[in-house]
Amino acid sequence: MKLACMATGFYSKDVIMTIRKSHTPVPETESTGIRPNHDGTFQLMKSVEISKDEEADCFVSHRTFKEPIIIKWDGKRQNFPPEVVAGVIGAGIGGVLLVVILCLVVYILKTRKRVSGE
Template structure:
């Protein structure tokens, strides 16, 4: 399969024996010969070891820099060998891979090609795909943010306040719960971490317990690269333990 920022964009398997798009934008942008060449390439590699290659970039403002190149092989459930891009040579992780390592390292042009592909051609594809996907991601993958509270089952004098962001992509997100306009430290917050949704987007929840006698204003802030400005949901002063036995408080905002 092909992945862009952890989202599957295409796949190939031995049953269909075709390279198949998984996102509308790549299906629309790439010509038929791209899929034909990709099909032939993956069909030939089907007879090889298990194989993975790719590249990563770092973004500093508007500048994008090469960060990491990956070209590695496995066999029968074990790592076999990988390409050391700094040394421009293959590294065998098991003895069985040593003959292949020596054979490939004895063809300098092959290692030069592998290094050049990872640092240049792979980077070109990555930037092209990111450009094609950007508009699609901005339009369809903004966070939907909810703030809600419920009395805890083991101690009815406490309430768990939860902030949830869902439906966002890529998965990098900053979700903060604030008490009286100050960020709560991580050791006071319970977090699920970033988790995948069924549609390829992501979600994250953070929660904090509130005591019955406490009076404070709690807010939820979410920052994501597809947002022009952070989403702020103001919870105000929460008093879920009063007012005719009301046991739950909830507020939400869809973007």
Template sequence: MDLRSLDHYVSLTPIGPWGTQSLAAWIQTGIIVFLSTAPPEVYISARPFKDNLKLSCLATGFHPKEITMNIRRDGHLVDRDDGLQSTGVRPSGDGTNQIKMWVMIPGGDTAKYTCEVNHPASNIHVVEDLVG
């Protein structure tokens, strides 16, 4: 059975405030998202927070969800013992994923901070400097 022929057997399905869409279209969209690869968009930010600087690294819009993200201080991995926090990989709501990591840096710290993102499925490796 062709996916388009599902429309003959299943009535239109409501999609909340967005109107209606057929089951076949939903299945086809799911297959396209499942088979596609989307590279991450990487955003770096450094914002004052009390007497510290909050350094954040965000990767969003990627598929599949397998990704590696690290923050380094002068080339050394920052970890939980250093105060690193992460959302973990989570869905963005549009079939792609996102992850965010951040760490608080004491005022006056002049070390070089780097955000690294590696998304093997899209062959993307991003290294961005966060200046502390």
């Protein structure tokens, strides 16, 4: 399974995020890189493949913190928030509707050409 860690809402880009297995940093981590948020703050997400019985945590350090934040994975699979799921489903339905509408427009245009004798 894939463990993902996300830090958001921090200002000044100098955040350090590490995913650790058994308190040892994992170097082969996928990362989005530091990205801007709409409010001028930043976000970073990293992920790594782990087995369900591995001990893992997210280690986040920033110069504004007195000490690093360490969030331990509790071994349970977490689901996406409902608004994320709704957004993905909505985008999928929207994409299908767009394709159907485009096919319908092409069909109507071709039918008109045949009827008018062109």
